[in-house]
Amino acid sequence: MGHVVDNEISFSRKIKHVILGHWHLSIKHQTLNDGDISRELEPLIFGILVYFIRNNDRVITRQELADEVWKQNYVDDNAINRAMSELRKALKSEKQRAQIIKTHYRVGYSLSVVPEVEYIDVSKQKETPVSPAPSEAIESSDIAERTDFKITKKMKFFPGVLLTLVFAIAAAYYFTSSRASKSQEQSPVTVKETLLSWKKGVSVAPLMSKSKRYLAYTYKGSDDTSFGLYIKNTETLEEMRLSEDGAQLYPIAWSEEDSLFYQMVDMEAEQPCQVWKVDLAENGINSNHSKLFDCYGINLLHADTSDNGKTLLYTKFNYRNIPNLSSIVHRDLEKNTEFQISSPQVSEFGDYFVKISHSGKKVAILRKQAKGVKILVANKDGSSPREVISVDYFVDAIGWSEDDSRLFWLNRDGTSIVSLSINSLELSYHTLDTESVEGGKIGINLVDESTMIIATDYADSNLYSLSTNELQPKDFSSTNRLEITASSLHNNEAIMYLVGWKKQALWKAENGSRQELFDSMPDKKISYMAVAPNDVKFGLANKDSIYIYNTKSLELVDEISPPGLISDFSWPFNNTLLITYEVDDKANAWFYDLDSKKYVLIAKDVLGAARVVNGNTLVYLNYDHNLVKQNLDTGEKTIVVELSAAAKLRWTVNERFIYYTEDATTVYQVPLNDQNNKVKKVAHTHEKEIWRLTANNSGKQPELFLTLIEQKNNMLLKLDIEFKAPLD
Template identity: 40%
Template sequence: MDFIDESEVSFSRKVKEVTLGHWKLSPKYQTISDGSILRELEPLLFSLLTYFIKHNDRIVSRQELVEEVWKQTYVDDNAINRAISELRKVLKSEKQRSQVIKTHYRKGYSFSLDVNIIYFDTKKLEVTESNQVSEEKPELTVPKKLPRKTPHFKIKVPILAGLLLVFSVAVASYYRLTPVTSEVEKIGTITAASTLLSWKKGTSFTPQISKSFNYLAYSFRDANASGIDLYIKDLDTLKEFKVAENKADIFPIGWSGKDELFYQLIQLSDQPICEIWKVNLAKNVTDAAHEKLFDCQSDEIISADATTDGTSLLYTKYNYRGRKDLSAIVSRDLITGNEFQVSSPNISTYGDYYLKISNNEDKVVFLRSHALGTKVFLANIDGSDQSEILELNYYINSISWNRSDDSISWLNVKDKKVNTYSFNTQQVASQKVESDYAFDNTFGLQMVNNSRAVVATDYLDTNILKLDLSSPDFAVSSYSNTDMHETYIAPFHFQDAGVYVVGKNSKSIWRLVDGARKKVLSLSFTDLTGIEVSPDDKMLLVSRPHELLIYSLDNYTLMDNIKFDGVVKSASWPLLNKLLLTYSERGQQNSWFYDLEGRNLVKITNSLIKSAEMIDQQQLLLFDDKEQIQLMNVETGESTDIGSFSDTSTIKWTADKSYFYYTNDGKTVYRMSLQDYSDKQKVTELHNKTILKLTMANYSEMPALYLTVSELKDNLLLDLTFEKSVH
């Protein structure tokens, strides 16, 4: 593994000024001022000065200046001497009399002034699609392998460091009470002030600040890179260091109290690799030794937290009960390698995806996903006295303890609120956050404490591609040819046309016919889970977790609203009077028909079903909880196994009368004949895109497969401070 020094200070327009002794440097205008004198720097002197600032902790050789400032293989010595002399003159004044650039005989030069970087107030910045920054209108958009196969992305966050106080034993009497399900107390409004933490052009993920607040660890992918690298940033000096491994993805997963960083290395190939590593940064980042701890079994990003002494690691262990995508909390002794299980999630959930040890290290709080959001559990650090304390109808990215361990805090990204649950009152205090950022579109949000969070902002573009199944080479083209955020698509049955969903934080339905696009319906909600056109092309079905909405395709008026007590995971419209649902109620997820005339549910199978799709009037394809695909005759109830995907935790699929189409790596689409299950064929392979959903076109004269895909884009890494609003 290569450990590469990537020390860097950027002078983009997000940096307001740099103070150098008595001087203030403006990167935007390339000027310096000591309050009395204002001097404009010519390009060479500005480049030379900024390079010295970037590397102010060491001697810079003349050859390095030739290669990095002049960017040539050879520069005459006299040219270098003149430039250094001119820069010294520029940096000398009545206020700044001392020598700024020192000469080291036969070694090079060093910069002698202390450097301090001052940033623009990010609330006054606007980030456009081209990532250009202006200082006028505040407009910054912020939405879980890449991206996660479910809406729940496993992200880890370090514990708040500080004075450790004894956790009162009297709190234990509260743990058996009914979980809180609503926010009962509102205590005002706060604002989110931001500081830019990284300005490299690329995509940042999963930021984590150490418990000492000395370091920031985060993952980063350059657009041209083959893998995702791990960056470690010294928050005092602002220097960065990179850990890279060829074609591997590396993610920070937790810290100990001794500045030990635990990270995960994932490599997806014919023989997948998952490894947990550790590096101790307490003394020297550059020369710190990296140590492999153990192998893991996951293509998901693990969540972890360590005790202060670094001898025990609690982490989310996947492949629980034989389910690739199911995780439980496990405690591992890093000296002996022994493990014991802390939590036992139900197999019908997606398991426990995040954990945080209390400051006093006697308790652990962990998050479990359920059909509509998150359940919060509290237990002793050994897993005993475990109880559910919160059930929320939205997803939590991370959670933190306060210093005295008498409350926990998290960010409700859905409603932009900082929430704090008190163990003493068993109530949730809620503070509304005034911010330009849409926190629900992030690829990593660490709740450091109730007044601070670190966030990697919006990172994905989502679009729809059309794959022509009638062409010999399965030609792929853009569906709507726009830059808008496109997600679900519902093709028509009797013409080459369809409707699709556009938007992130506000959604609408658009119609595309013969190349003409038209917005036909604005939606007042954002939690839709799919759309489908009726078999006669007259109605549009819009799915939400607890209801199905039916609109007329003539005038887009609402015709019907069907409510459910359980959760609708997916819905299609295969028969004129019947909807096909994957429906979850009381922890059991099955396949059902919903009779539109009788307005009742009819269970199709007693097996636990993840997804289902009808391929004709009688045959139904089922994907069960064991990752088995079954072909079932709905009239006779007979079923046939046609394939197993137990070796992967991710599969997206659809089907027509002849083929089963699927992707199990998010990149390659295969099809398998329903008449000859051994007949497998690669349909297409995408590069730099991830497939989120496959949708089969219904128009038989022009067979097509639609791919909803995501593509990484440049984003920002921000340190947010929540402050009381002043009105």
């Protein structure tokens, strides 16, 4: 599922005009009129004003204006001052003497008046009904009533409601009409698979050279202690191995002239992360290697080159001093200088992939969100960035069509190749008849629209239990399928756990025996589960819906579809769910009453999960990456622990402790109600990576369940794709 971003352009398609005090702002003509005078706004001033209207319920910082309106890496303070002065001047007249823009000292700006919005009558353009999302002011709105809710042409809103309703309607309408008119039917393609390596072990990070003469990949055999870098000549089949004692080597980019850029990660070195280069065009396999520069951290980099290898665009970590947050950086390898070309928000999870167009003029960037990915296109220097689409699944890599008119990528959730026209934003899909792209962790190199190199799934996930007084996780369930998650019953020592991805099964472990409850569940891609406190019902959820079952009969008794992408859910009270869902890149936590079918907002700006413990304490991760506890009776909030924007951050909570990991290998424990908040290390998983942490609801040992990812042998394949119909 994809949707086009709701920005100033799409805003203008749904709003006729806005009333600000005595001013009428025409969105179409970008003019202000108070009945006596009319003023045409410059594009920048209009953009700033529209941004204030779209976010009128809060204070806008100067940095946010730089990021979201100027869309530049750096904006001089004087430039912002001049623009704000021009905007204030434009908003003053004989009729409108009071200031419309309010300054908050050392904080930012906000609107001092409540906008009145007149909408274009979308009912005449599209007959599909759209249900607005529940807002803070409509804390107990019935779902059926929301479906029939109609907005009159002119309504006055409280600030908190205006933003929610405008974007719920605008985004839903635009997404519905866009998807209906701009998506082509899926058509199958023929896939030919060729095995590229017979070595037994783990292959990752395949990368074909731009000349297609060399294939680089990282490999570790069963007897190896570290990953080595292999370079294979695709014509002679000659192969070279690069290795460094104790270090891991990964290919990250090729130049047009067969220069390979690779990353060296050595935890024992003074500089753990380094970028190197080898010019294979000189002496082939026997070429010399040279170190280029030191990089930050140990995360795997992604990069691309232009200007015959003189320019390197790569993912640079420690963006805004957050270790695991990355942006894209442009590095001049001749001058050894660099500058930043992308600016993700701290509330986002960073820019992790960049691809330069064939012309060398444009770049495509992948930006990780709490749920899914944004795809952006910009000039090579980062100027004029625009979001072209947002999808609710993970995208491993992206490529440009030969003529640079389209972007294409692999949707592993739908096992399909997706193509997006840059100009029309038209999407097309082609299903792939292959199982090679399935699994949790694979390596993907999109060589072109008809060729990809795949390092098949090299990760197996298994369930472990952890008693914190023993420090070492114990094997709970290990099969040849993916163990997803577990949830304990509250009133007896029984555990329900989910196995598999495409073909899922639900199991129950009780009194030393195991019973399969559901075999070959429908293809719903369940990711979350929870059990009611009285154990009478349990729920399974994917990104779109929550399915409620009777625990004894296993009968489906209810299905809930929140008006947004589900980030997580839990079951704190017998008749109440706690659901976190995302609308327009903002996730809030809601109580959902199973009897009345009504939502009540309890926390805004929630990253992922929220949990209720001890009856009245809400715990969640906020957009500043702080774990917060909130008293549901008084509303009082306290930061329990400050964390980083780590891509591998996981956490859970029980009645006494919060458990978390930032590196996916070390588990820490911090008291929930101790003022000292002393952090204690309780487990280390070594080479196994923590995918999920789950607290045991029964209050008994083990306190935690861990879903751990372990490496397994895989294959290195070439996939040749023959399309039965053109992509565009």
